Amino acid sequence: MTDLKLLALDTEDLEVISAHVQDAVLRVSDMGYARGDRRFALLMNRFDWESGKSRRDKGVRKRTALHFDAVQSVVTNGFDPAAPEGVLELLAITFKSIDGPAGIVELSFAGGGTVRLGVECLEARLSDLGAAWAAAAKPAHSLD
Template sequence: MTDARFEDGAERPLRLVALAPDDLPVISALVQDAVFTAADLRWSRKGRRVDVLLNRFRWEDRAAAERAGRPYERVRAVLTVQDVTGLAAQGVVPGDKDTVLSVLALEFTPGADGTGVLVVVLAGDGALRMEVECVNLMLSDVTRPYRAPSGKAPHHPEG
């Protein structure tokens, strides 16, 4: 058995699950530079679930696009976090459909007995802070890839 590679995804939609803190770096890397608005965020307190509809840059396709000389792509994806017992936001106005938020990373701080805090770090000092009973996330592509509107890959200068 070998580890999965980005190339293994080809043109199929991603559907990844994280059930342990060690699973989070892969999903964090794939949602880096994803954009959404607060109107794309849903929290079901009763269902203990947070869903975020993202426009995700297809990092897994970047090298292939460069080799083939074709445009970079984005895809609509849903990031679902289960077993959420609390949600707090910084720099996010609930329901705001005009402000574009950009994901930098997912970070997890463990608590007692598998609980912890999952933070969706956003550009511009924003964040979504979720208290969770356990790590239980899913990232699912829900549309076909489309040409990235900027035509460019996101770039992060080293500081």
């Protein structure tokens, strides 16, 4: 199993990262903003969709780090950022350009929670950290 190392500098690159982290789970305490470094980072347990291609295979989860640089602001909504043991399920990451390279990165979570990052430009890096284990279940979504 190959560890992922991805860089996103535009919306197409970010769509690739978003696809790889769909259904990742994380604790609220595993994400944070380093204002001095202008970096927002999170650690998650992502479902490796490439490993769970067959219907009977439950696949694996991998410990993964993702960070965004050139972050100017962070706004959370729909969950309590002061509840460190809270668990979130990441559904998608999108970018909306506002003024040239600047824009808003939005992390959307199950249940309607969001994290919006005001960024000078889009720069995201994803890295698997090597740890992998059998998933308890393969994520499934209702089509309703």
